[in-house]
Structure formats: structure tokens, C-alpha cells
Amino acid sequence: MSEGKPTLLVIGAGIAGVTAALEAAETGAEVVLVEREPFIGGRVIRSYNYFPKMCPPTCGMEINTRRLERNPRVKVLTSSRVSAAEPNGKGWKVTVTTEPAFVNSRCTACGDCAAACTTEVADPFNLGLCKVKAIRLPHLNAWPKRFVFDRAAVGDDEAKAIAGACSYGAIDLEAKATTATFDVGAVIVATGWKPYPLDKLADLGGDLQDVIANVHLERLASPGGPTGGKILRPSNGEPPTRVAFVQCAGSRDVNHLPYCSGVCCLASLKQAQYVKDQYPAAEVTMYYIDRRTPGRNEDVLLKTSALEGVRLVKGKVGRIEQQNGSLKLHVEDVENEKVIEAEADLVVLATGMVPSAGDDDLALFTRKDADGFVLDDLGSAVTVAGVARRPEDVASSVRDATGAAARALVAAGRRA
Numbered sequence: 001m002s003e004g005k006p007t008l009l010v011i012g013a014g015i016a017g018v019t020a021a022l023e024a025a026e027t028g029a030e031v032v033l034v035e036r037e038p039f040i041g042g043r044v045i046r047s048y049n050y051f052p053k054m055c056p057p058t059c060g061m062e063i064n065t066r067r068l069e070r071n072p073r074v075k076v077l078t079s080s081r082v083s084a085a086e087p088n089g090k091g092w093k094v095t096v097t098t099e100p101a102f103v104n105s106r107c108t109a110c111g112d113c114a115a116a117c118t119t120e121v122a123d124p125f126n127l128g129l130c131k132v133k134a135i136r137l138p139h140l141n142a143w144p145k146r147f148v149f150d151r152a153a154v155g156d157d158e159a160k161a162i163a164g165a166c167s168y169g170a171i172d173l174e175a176k177a178t179t180a181t182f183d184v185g186a187v188i189v190a191t192g193w194k195p196y197p198l199d200k201l202a203d204l205g206g207d208l209q210d211v212i213a214n215v216h217l218e219r220l221a222s223p224g225g226p227t228g229g230k231i232l233r234p235s236n237g238e239p240p241t242r243v244a245f246v247q248c249a250g251s252r253d254v255n256h257l258p259y260c261s262g263v264c265c266l267a268s269l270k271q272a273q274y275v276k277d278q279y280p281a282a283e284v285t286m287y288y289i290d291r292r293t294p295g296r297n298e299d300v301l302l303k304t305s306a307l308e309g310v311r312l313v314k315g316k317v318g319r320i321e322q323q324n325g326s327l328k329l330h331v332e333d334v335e336n337e338k339v340i341e342a343e344a345d346l347v348v349l350a351t352g353m354v355p356s357a358g359d360d361d362l363a364l365f366t367r368k369d370a371d372g373f374v375l376d377d378l379g380s381a382v383t384v385a386g387v388a389r390r391p392e393d394v395a396s397s398v399r400d401a402t403g404a405a406a407r408a409l410v411a412a413g414r415r416a
């Protein structure tokens with residue numbers, strides 16, 4: 001770290017964390033960016049397209065990875081977590097622990113190791129919807145472009161064969177976890193979100209095969225997903241002809257998440273377009289309590305609702321059950337003041353966003369709101385960016401991240 005420059009720690013390298021790190025580094029600050037996954041990009045790069053422009057999120061992320069490659073002031077630590085943090089008078093002393101790097105930076109992503117690997121594991125990038133080799137590139141556009149090795153899944157003989165197949169000496173079977181400590185002037189928490197779990201939504205068929213979450217549909221529609229980009233019913237691999245989107249699945253509900261996740265209406269409207277693009281004759285129905293599409297995102301609502309075969313029904317879905325080969329939905333139709341039954345062969349639950357910050361028990365995350373989202377604590381030089389602070393879309397997360405970078409620089413400057 002260079003003399004006289006503020007040093008910041010950014011936790012989480014989703015769109016918010018990467019933006020905050022770059023904005024701060026481009027003003028001259030030194031930044032340590034810590035990401036627990038082996039690649040950067042967070043939840044956004046698991047999307048097929050993103051509203052409002054409906055373009056692949058990898059484009060925007062590629063611009064950011066080029067900025068990172070050009071900027072020596074950002075130190076990116078993937079497969080890493082902050083394992084300890086304590087105030088040091090001028091900011092924080094943090095310890096970062098990095099998982100064993102069984103594949104090191106000599107990896108060229110040539111794939112020879114994967115050819116020697118027979119063990120398969122559930123694919124974390126595809127949310128466990130398919131299997132992948134135990135040694136693999138985490139996803140097609142992964143940055144850093146380096147293989148990861150699920151060493152624990154593989155026996156010793158196979159591990160030796162895999163290491164032997166690498167002609168670059170990039171596989172180190174003896175690798176151990178490492179730790180590093182940093183004194184930083186301020187911290188930006190950008191730990192984002194995770195989806196509300198389907199298994200808590202039994203009334204809405206969360207345990208039924210053809211009831212999936214919105215995050216699953218993103219992977220089904222993606223060319224790098226488990227079906228090569230085809231939206232298919234998980235139960236039989238057939239194209240769906242009647243697709244129902246159920247809004248506020250566990251959201252705005254005191255029994256689950258009391259708050260609105262802010263983007264689920266738009267996510268479903270976007271996903272209805274995915275379905276109609278693939279299956280123009282499909283019937284798509286979206287059951288909603290309120291349609292929340294503020295600002296220019298209203299265009300997504302207008303475009304989707306104008307599509308032939310798309311219906312938007314103001315109604316609360318109370319129960320979903322399997323009925324022979326299809327799904328039966330019990331809906332309170334609010335405008336017609338009656339309870340109706342409807343059928344679908346694929347249901348997409350618009351589940352909300354749960355803050356990830358609770359996953360790690362660190363002093364840095366102690367100031368939170370009633371829903372578990374992290375709050376700025378400028379007195380302690382902690383600022384928050386993106387969905388770690390509140391549910392929001394990508395554009396808002398990026399704006400928020402720029403603001404967090406500025407606040408963190410001011411906080412660090414006051415203590416220098």
C-alpha cells in the first residue's frame with residue numbers, strides 16, 4: 001500500500017462492491033476488495049439479461065474487469081472472507097482469510113485438468129440445478145479466469161491424476177488457507193443478498209418440482225445454464241405452455257419477509273419476456289398485489305403487458321398444489337372479489353432478497369435495520385453500498401456505491 005493514501009476495505013465484489021472499489025481507487029485510494037466466491041460479479045452475473053435494457057450483465061461487468069486490470073491500486077482477494085476486524089484508532093485492523101488455492105495463478109484455463117477429472121459435484125454457479133466437474137472454470141466469463149478445484153470431493157488417486165494433467169504446474173494439492181492483515185481507514189460493506197429459500201414456502205408449492213424461484217428462471221434462460229438456455233419444466237424436461245408468476249412470494253408477509261424487495265415485479269415482467277421469446281404461444285399470467293415499477297422501469301411493464309398471451313391479475317396466491325401432471329393455484333382475485341382456481345405447468349415464485357451480511361458475525365456489521373440490512377456507521381468508518389443496505393436494482397446499486405466510496409474516503413480522511 002502506498003504512503004499517504006487512504007486505504008479502504010470493500011467487502012463483497014458484486015456490482016456495488018466492484019463499483020465502490022473502482023470509484024475510490026480512481027481517486028487515488030488503495031483498496032482491498034474481498035470476495036468470498038472464486039470470481040467477482042455477485043448475483044448480477046447469474047442473470048440472463050437485465051432490465052431495463054435487457055442486455056447480458058456480462059457486458060457491464062467486462063467494462064469493470066478492464067478497469068480493475070488497469071488499476072494496480074485495487075487488490076482483489078477472491079475465495080476470501082474477513083475473519084476478524086477490530087478498531088485500531090485510525091480505522092480498522094482486518095484479517096482476511098483466503099481458502100486454499102489448489103489452482104494458482106499459473107492456470108491458463110486450458111481444461112486439460114478437467115479432462116482428467118471424473119468426479120462431478122452440484123454446480124454452485126447454477127444454484128445446484130446441474131452437475132459439473134470437481135475441477136472447472138466456475139462459469140464461462142469468470143474473472144479471474146482461473147479454474148477452481150473442489151478438492152474435498154475427489155479421492156487422492158484422482159487428485160494426483162488431475163494435477164499430473166496440468167502442464168503449467170498450476171495445481172497444488174498441498175495448498176493451505178492463508179491469512180493477511182490490513183490496516184484500513186474505512187470499510188465499505190457490499191455483501192448484497194441471497195434469495196429467500198423455497199423450502200420456507202410450502203403453501204406455495206416450494207417443494208414441488210415445477211415450482212421454481214425467480215433466480216432459477218434466470219439460470220434456465222441462460223445459455224450457460226443447466227438446460228443450455230431452454231426454459232423447460234424440471235419434472236419432465238418439456239417446454240411449458242402455461243406459466244404463472246407469483247409475486248410477493250414470502251415478501252410483504254409478516255410470516256416471512258415483512259418488506260418489499262423492490263425489484264421482483266420488474267424481474268417477473270422481464271422473465272415473462274424470456275418465456276414469450278422462447279414460446280410465443282405460451283400463456284403467461286402474473287399474479288400481483290401491487291405492480292411496483294417506478295420511474296423509467298415503467299417501460300418494462302408497458303412492453304410486457306402489451307404482449308399477446310400475457311395477463312396481469314391483481315390477486316394474492318394463497319396455495320399451490322400438484323394436480324396430476326399440472327399445478328393448481330388458489331387465488332384471491334381482488335378486482336372481481338372472489339377466490340378462483342387456475343392451472344399452470346410451471347410456476348415461478350418471485351421470492352425476495354435476504355441480506356447476506358448476517359452470514360458472518362463481524363463487528364463491522366453490527367448496525368442494522370429491523371430487517372437485517374446494514375446501516376452506515378460513519379462514526380466507526382463503516383459505509384454500506386448496494387443491496388447490503390436495502391433491496392434495489394443494479395442502476396441504484398451503482399449510484400449508491402459511488403456515494404459509499406465518497407463517504408468512505410471522507411471518513412478515512414478524517415481519521416488519517
Ligand SMILES: Cc1cc2nc3c(=O)[nH]c(=O)nc-3n(C[C@H](O)[C@H](O)[C@H](O)COP(=O)(O)OP(=O)(O)OC[C@H]3O[C@@H](n4cnc5c(N)ncnc54)[C@H](O)[C@@H]3O)c2cc1C
Nearest residue numbers: 012014015016036042043050051191192193386387393394
Ligand atoms: C430474480 C432477480 C432478478 C433481478 N434482475 C435484475 C435486473 O434485470 N436488473 C436490475 O437492475 N436488477 C435486477 N435484480 C437486482 C440485482 O440482482 C441487485 O440490484 C444486485 O445484485 C445488487 O448488487 P450487490 O453488489 O449489492 O449485491 P450482490 O449481487 O449480492 O453481490 C454481493 C457480493 O458480495 C459477496 N459477499 C457476500 N457476503 C460476503 C462476505 N461476508 N465476504 C466476502 N464477500 C461476500 C457475494 O458473494 C457477492 O459476490 C434482480 C434481482 C432478482 C432477485
